[in-house]
Amino acid sequence: MNHRTRIKICGLSRTQDVQVAVDAGADAIGLVFYSRSPRHVTPDTARKLIAAVPPYVTSVGLFVNASESEVADIVAAAPISLIQFHGDETLEQCCSIAARVNRPFTRALRVQPGMTEEDLLKYEHDYRAASSLFAGLLLDAFVDGYGGGGKVFDWSLIPKELAPRVVLSGGLSAQNAADAIVRVRPYAVDVSSGVELSKGMKDPARIRAFIEAVRLADTIAASLNE
């Protein structure tokens, strides 16, 4: 069966970039609520950005080690549809915060050398078992500053049975999207710095090129299946 790889464009902070991403076919946009990120947005800006998102496109709120009340305040101020935990939150904290704000969530696992396929499988299994709000595992490279670092990790660590459920991220761009999709066959891909001109400044041409590269990769992957 042909798979349509879902696409999230993360770290948007201007309405015109949200528009470009949505018009080009993004399935999700990501808003970063981590104050140390160059892509950080306030709840007020987030509300304006989400107003430009049509129905059936997911507005993801990305948090790094935020408290339950911080997340609750932001969700009350801006209609985020899904939470992405990208810090050192424990399983219990993720489940508790998601339940408090009644939102599904993805959990980022920042992959480091030395981790094994079994580690990744167990991590995902534990979250799946713990909460019905758990929507899936996101795999990123381990970088200083938690994320948005443009670093690729070793994709061969991703177990074959896990790949169809994961969001693949970390150092993706139009240049390596096809390779990533054909090799890993993830459920979705997530990109931030790979569609920027400079840190925090999205480039419409790179957003479009990334989405086109993913679509082309889907057709290549489908032809390899035949």
Ligand SMILES: O=C(O)c1ccccc1N[C@@H]1O[C@H](COP(=O)(O)O)[C@@H](O)[C@H]1O
């Ligand atoms: O984008 C950020 O600034 C960010 C900050 C803190 C944690 C995560 C962040 N972004 C996420 O990082 C990965 C990889 O990004 P990149 O494509 O390598 O730049 C991605 O999942 C973003 O959602």
